[in-house]
Amino acid sequence: SVFLVMTNSYAHTIEPLDPQKPDHKFFNLKKLKDPRYDQLPFSIRVLLESAVRNCDGFLVKKEDVEKILNWKVTQSQTVEVPFRPARVILQDFTGVPAVVDFAAMRDAVKKLQGDPEKINPVCPADLVIDHSIQVDFNRNFIKLFFCRLEQTPFNVCFHVLQKNQDLEFERNRERFEFLKWGSKAFRNMRIIPPGSGIVHQVNLEYLARVVFEQDEYYYPDSLVGTDSHTTMIDGLGVLGWGVGGIEAEAVMLGQPISMVLPEVIGYKLQGTPNKYITSTDIVLTVTKHLRQVGVVGKFVEFFGPGVAQLSIADRATIANMCPEYGATAAFFPVDQISIHYLKQTGRDAEKLSYIEKYLKAVGMFRDYSNTAQDPQFTQVVELDLSTVVPCCSGPKRPQDKVAVSEMKQDFKTCLGAKVHQGFKGFQVAPERHDVRVSFQFNGAEYSLSHGSVVIAAITSCTNTSNPSVMLGAGLLAQRAVKAGLSVKPYIKTSLSPGSGVVTYYLKESGVMDFLSQLGFEVVGYGCMTCIGNSGPLPEPVVEAITQGDLVAAGVLSGNRNFEGRVHPNTRANYLASPPLVIAYAIAGTVRIDFEKEPLAVNSQGKEVFLRDIWPTREEIQAVERQFVIPAMFKEVYEKVEKVNERWNSLKAPSDKLYAWDPSSTYIKSPPFFDGLTRELQTPKSITDAYVLLDLGDSVTTDHISPAGNIARNSPAARYLTSRGLTPREFNSYGSRRGNDAVMARGTFANIRLLNKFINKQAPCTIYLPTGETMDVFDAAEKYQQAGHPLLILAGKEYGSGSSRDWAAKGPFLLGIKAVLAESYERIHRSNLVGMGVIPLEYLPGDSTESLGLSGRERYTVIIPPQITPRMTVDIKLDTGKSFQAKMRFDTDVELTYFHHGGILNYMIRKMSEN
Template identity: 60%
Template sequence: AEHPFHHLIDTLKDGRIKFFNPQKLNDPRYDKLPFSIRVLLEAAIRNCDGFYTKMEDVQKILAWQEQQDKAEVPFSPARVILQDFTGIPAMVDLAAMRDAVAKHGVDPALINPKCPTDLIVDHSFQIDFSKWSVTETALKNQEMELFRNKERLQFYKWCSKAFKNVNVVPPDVGAVHQVNLEYLSRVVQVSDGWIYPDSVVGTDSHTTMVNGLSILGWGVGGIESEAVMLGQPVSLTLPQVVGCKLVGSINPLSTSIDIVLGITKHLRQAGVSGKFVEFFGPGVSQLSVPDRTTIANMCPEYNATVSFFPVDAVALKHFKKTSESLQHCGSGQLKPLVFVQVIEINLSSMVPYISGPKRPQDRVAVSRMKEDFQSCLDEKVGFKGFHISKEKQKIQVPLLHCGQEYRLAHGAVVIAAVISCTNNCNPSVMLTAGLLAKKAVEAGLVVRPYIQTSLAPGSGMVTHYLSTSGVLPYLKQLGFEVIGYGCATCVGNMAPLPEAVVDAIRKGDLVACGVLSGNRHFEGRLCDCVRANYLAPPPLVVAYAIAGTVGIDFEKEPLGLTPGGEEVYLRDIWPSREEVQQTEEDTVISSIFKDLKRRMEVGNTFWNNLECPDSVVFSWDFKSTYIHPPPFFSRLVGPLPIENAHALLFLGDKVTTDHISPAGSIARASAAAKYLLSKRLTPRQFNSYGARRGNDAVMTRGTFASIKLQNRLIGKPGPKTLHIPSGQTMDVFEAADRYQRDGVPLIILAGRDYGSGSSRDWVAKGPYLLGVRAVIAESFENLHKNQLVGMGILPLQFISGQNADSLDLSGKERFTILVPESVGLRQQLTVKVGGSAPNHSGPFTSEAF
């Protein structure tokens, strides 16, 4: 049938390339649309099939001013990007789908992603070796990564051959967001003679970075990504769009990260949760593309869906340097459009900040850092406080390391990591760190050897320009040597601290510190004995490593002494903005991107020689503890009534995806560890939850396995719960398993912001396999709410003004939820409560989402 919008088709290059031109609608509303909404409109026009996307959807988007925050519209992105931790469950599900259809006599080769999908192997990287030579360290860590994850890599290799539309980027090329920015992104896509805007959804929390390249994209859960891979559009409420006008000039002493964090603070205070942010104004041209991508990356911190930079001369100049060819997709004259709100930010007001000690939103001016850390020691235990008594604040614990004695005190830096996260994608801050290291070494400054330092670039591009600029040897001399490529410290994939350091911290009950250049640092995530963790730009990570403490006033106190005894202050070794920009211009050139392209295409010897099954369906090894066929397709059932359910957990506010589905190491006393021990694995072979995401038996046992889980049924942190009928305290998995064997459905009670944090599919799959049928909370993070729905778990919200405490719920009651055959948005449902709740009687109502 003829396309309903065939009259909008235009051509380029003598008719050889076609595209849909929305301007031919001749609708005056189009010229008022923000550019990010125009991308949604073009996708709706191009994909209008009368089934997933209908003509009325196009009209809703055109009527954005009236329909924003009201109408549901579909969005079909140009591609999907997966990182290996969240990508492997999706690929395992696809492999299991092939098994399921084959059993019904259907050709399994028909099961393929419809939407082009890239899977990047990056999160399996761990730091096993450090402080060797650059070549030896990277090589040794790579060898361990490949050996440890051979089963998973064989599965990925099979996926790359068996599935159409799947491209697997092998290990040791780079982190998913960096590879996405450097290699996979285009201003426009060209396919089968059609040209259209590039767009993406991804399972990595950093997917939003591409908006800095004028490419619309955001993070989704594994469940949503699977749906998109199979051709189903993302459903979203037509978003409000906030215009962010940038004015003023950047302070020469501020790093790009200071600008990013300053803008983040303004946007968080402005309240842009769930909205699109679109940048304009004279200040935008001062931001390089790396600056823009870093700003866009921080969306999760101010809860915007995207931070979009429309195509301009800066973006086009960047792509000309980094791409062999560039299709020009002009956005026309960039003038202020119609926004629901306009926020004005003056760039000249930005000063250096770091964030911590427990949350990224708790920003501290570097000039006040010493004073702020002291107040953290004084304050009661909370988001910032540690409540250390005055008599214990001055304690110093002797430490013997490598034959030399040191003393550890509160505020001592024991981890300093420049990691493969947001800042590594920004050459200016990395070069600032390198130049600072060079000046520090030349002044005779050193880093104490007990501090665990590391440099894990997002890709080889970073190593390339650090090496070309001549600063890499100086970073190495301070302990910041390249240890490999991929996510490391920020997800807990770090080598253990020296035992002497751990013993000293515990002996003195010290508030030891980690300083890292990432955007995630929840308490206990780096190391359970390091309580204070600060996010800082790379040059300040190096500076605090040299100082050895966060309790320093850089303006008044020296970083250290020269061999001759002269004091060296931070201002003495801080490179000027002009010096950094000149170095960046000389080193970050198109040859860097060409080198990445070569390595992407050539691969590495291990990957190229890796054998994998040559079959349409995957040959499962049922002894494998990494790859296991999930039970989802063998236990498909329709909706069941939720009668006389028990609460598996009674949780408070701010339950993150880290609490629900840990991504770090597998604790030796956990349910997952017991399972792996039963398979005759030693603790050294446990690997991490992320690496074992393709095994449902491990991941179900790892659900709610966080040591920081605060379950009110227990009253103390840990992955335990109360089996209410027996009164026994046990692992969450063991209790859930017992409930399921007894045929008892389960619910979860929670407070505000349930499911915030990084997107992970097991935060919904895990509770489903534990037997959870509903989550009743005061509020949900939107993405997690969608994940729960995707797994058939009801996300129910207390009626406004009510919560578990106001209803006198103890969590030990029996819950019956009256669920109609069809549940709609914000439909009120009745929950009947009975059992052991002496202060409560009768039903209460909640809203379904």
């Protein structure tokens, strides 16, 4: 058995789950007969079960089990434990570089005279192709090309979807062929083709096991994923969180995750939300609250009677936003509502039976009304759902909640505030607050001002998994159309559902045509606007924004609204529920008070207010009960892996070693393992390093490694042009992650990057030896040619946002040896360690400002021969000043990776052993 039962110290706990099936067994944690078990948070019980089941005395030891059992004491002691997730999930933006790394690792193992086929997933991995599609075509395409066709809006909508999907294949054929090769070359890797939906919703509706039945053992489903919003699955009671692609690759190769045993914040939900509240309002309220509480690096576990008021889709929406409040996981233990969801989504009766039976047998099945089941938590915080009000979040960060009733005034404040005043300011002079710019579009005249909505997108994973808000948007659209309301044609509207099921129930319930009439056609299935795949805005709109230097707005039902992410021309971006996305699209501006001002005046001259057309929770739930049925899920997912004919027809080589094509601009063998030897190098001090960038707080992975548009004047664009490509063929940074030459040039290429050296937003820095201002890549290249090591200075929350491995790989390729920051986002710190870049942290109370650092000094970081986790090191400057910082290697395993020059180097050396 894969569980090595013969050597397992806890083999005595094994027993059959059903006496009628003696060969189907499980590790019964109740047989530990330890009173501490029933006090553990349910999320910690999952970690414990994994440790018990995998206890081989080598990778997982008996002491590790004791550490987890003793969580009440060890949670505050920075104790390291191993965790072996049941599976790994990837999306294609992160999946392509993972498969590229695997292919390059096979080459490296062969060079070291090892067996290259040892580089192969031993942990099941699912890869969903969902991040490649862009909103190139929407309703304006219909206006231009289909105005003469007598077709219903839904049929016209199909043409838009087909055009976007055709262009997706045209742009990404090379990447898709490479992924298809990977699915053949590597065992245990399943690929869900493009057009199926977004990874997190497919995970909920189709991939989630909740309880595994494998090798004749039952055990809890758990996972890590190469997308920070992997946490969405926690809403279904499956413990999972996002990791960097580098760490995920090690898990796929059989390595346990080495993690610090987390504190667990108990989040008690009480009360009932009022009838006009959506799950989005709840999640934005929770996000702001938990940011204030401070939950970075911790688990959050939800309990209390209010949880029973929430559907699985509602819980999944809250769990999805976990990275935005900074926690590692946001766990809702399985209860009867979870079982109902599994039934609703078409899981068979036999699975439902053993899932419930197993979870009850091991004490992991929750009754939220039974307070006797409440475990001990590190800390308990509470939210009364009846206090939640309609809200949005923005204009630059997901944790900056704004009540809808305050949006108009808040935007006005943002306009005049300084750029970094609470991360909300735009610093527009007062005399320019009411500027308007007129423009022509499709033969009519319109005007834009600050706050004008130019993108309105129902998109991404946060809400499109949730029938209540999707049907709520549909009902609102139906009432809006019947009231004579419309959306101005220049506003880029789109609907990108999380799966085909959404389209199914929107169509069956009769609301799809009304969504389409307002411009919210289905433009694709996948992560589109939220990742920056929003496509181009109409040229007259861009010209008007540029001419007036306008703070134009995007409103989206996504989870990320960082600067420069959604679209280069939308400086203000607000997260909102799908019904509110439609409301702001109709209004055409975020500068509106819905209570006092009408959405619009219809053709009869009647003022229509939002309250006139807003559906209640009860009305939405009645439609949901009627139209969201198991047959839909079964029909959609029975054919999900075979229905895409273009994917099925793709040809891919069958060789176990990949034949790299030197002419490819998408797939390139990375230089990470060039010159790798079996022998380890002794870590050396970093001597006389220059500072490449001096950055402030909340620098995101989007700032470090953008996913979206490749600007025509950027180093990446110059490289692609030199390879014979036109701007139309550039695609996005996300799609180019299989090519290190593009990604190195795209590092710190975000147009909203604020580098203190030049004190304005631009992807530039100063080459300190000469004082020249230049693109970041060009400066780094000059430093490397001169043999100078580099550092980054940063403030708090460095690397927040998406779990983007290229945000660590890119700096590594630029020659950055260390980052010195006040604090780090969890996944990004781990990614830096994985690439051998040292994460240094200022001591408490210290910062760039308090130490008087200009960034123009030369830095020497003294690294002693013997390194211990979280040790303090000396940093000396060429000015004679010195100070100390903490080296953020948090565990012995991380130190091992560092000594090898990174986690992948470690795996190559390990796999090369005979």
